[in-house]
Amino acid sequence: MKIKFREAKNIITKSNIPSIDYVINPYIGCQHGCIYCYAEFMIRFSGHKGDKWGQFIDIKTYDFDKIKPQKYNGKRLLLSSVTDPYIPLELKYQNTKRILEKLVNTTAHVSILTKSKFVVRDIELFKKFDDLEVGISISTLDENFSKLIEKGASRPIERIDALRKIHEKGIKTYTFISPFFPRITNFKDIIDKTLNYTDSYMFENLNFRPYNIPRILKIIKNNYPELLSTYQKFRMDNSHWEKIEVEIDAYCKSLNVPYSIEFHHGGFSKS
Numbered sequence: 001m002k003i004k005f006r007e008a009k010n011i012i013t014k015s016n017i018p019s020i021d022y023v024i025n026p027y028i029g030c031q032h033g034c035i036y037c038y039a040e041f042m043i044r045f046s047g048h049k050g051d052k053w054g055q056f057i058d059i060k061t062y063d064f065d066k067i068k069p070q071k072y073n074g075k076r077l078l079l080s081s082v083t084d085p086y087i088p089l090e091l092k093y094q095n096t097k098r099i100l101e102k103l104v105n106t107t108a109h110v111s112i113l114t115k116s117k118f119v120v121r122d123i124e125l126f127k128k129f130d131d132l133e134v135g136i137s138i139s140t141l142d143e144n145f146s147k148l149i150e151k152g153a154s155r156p157i158e159r160i161d162a163l164r165k166i167h168e169k170g171i172k173t174y175t176f177i178s179p180f181f182p183r184i185t186n187f188k189d190i191i192d193k194t195l196n197y198t199d200s201y202m203f204e205n206l207n208f209r210p211y212n213i214p215r216i217l218k219i220i221k222n223n224y225p226e227l228l229s230t231y232q233k234f235r236m237d238n239s240h241w242e243k244i245e246v247e248i249d250a251y252c253k254s255l256n257v258p259y260s261i262e263f264h265h266g267g268f269s270k271s
């Protein structure tokens with residue numbers, strides 16, 4: 001892992017994601033190195049040409065006292081869109097924690113999104129916010145498949161355990177079932193295992209991008225060869241997602257749980 005420090009001009013930046021006003025990315029790069037990651041464009045965007053996604057991290061340096069907390073009153077903030085705020089290096093460098101500490105006395109709506117068990121470190125800090133929710137992102141409960149597609153992230157069972165601990169402390173939670181791998185993501189199973197610890201669900205489809213297509217298809221070919229033609233179909237024609245949306249609708253309605261389906265929008269980390 002290549003680790004560098006990089007001075008940031010801004011640490012809270014305006015967002016292009018619908019319904020999010022600002023995004024906070026305390027690091028450049030992500031130790032989780034998910035094979036499907038939509039943030040991989042950051043390689044060229046941040047001058048890391050030649051580096052592999054998941055193998056470099058720039059620790060942003062910033063004078064956190066420059067954050068003007070009141071500016072974010074009533075605004076919707078997402079932490080994070082092109083990294084994970086609780087990568088293992090956060091335990092040492094604490095950028096996420098230091099930014100959150102600045103926002104405690106605001107009326108901002110803060111949404112945390114992570115695949116890391118280390119998020120529980122900040123439970124006491126989360127409790128100080130009026131309007132904060134923590135989302136745990138999960139694609140699969142299958143440990144082996146998870147290791148193949150998101151080898152640096154916490155195991156799915158560890159993420160669910162983190163969700164439970166956070167929810168039990170009275171903090172609002174959501175489960176982000178993403179990315180949805182057709183015929184692999186068992187969303188009903190994920191819902192059944194998280195239902196007691198989550199206030200709402202969000203679903204996002206697997207977005208095929210030129211840089212992730214070869215990796216995704218290789219893993220499918222090697223591990224689920226019988227699904228290869230299915231994946232080719234989903235890749236070529238977005239209408240295949242509609243049947244899955246209908247199934248999600250029916251299941252969530254039967255359980256009477258709040259949910260939103262963010263299919264067809266091109267990737268949550270697009271900004």
Ligand code: SF4
Pocket residue numbers: 030031032033034036037038039081082083084115150153
């Ligand atoms: S955790 Fe999120 S940002 Fe990090 S590699 Fe995975 S998908 Fe990308």
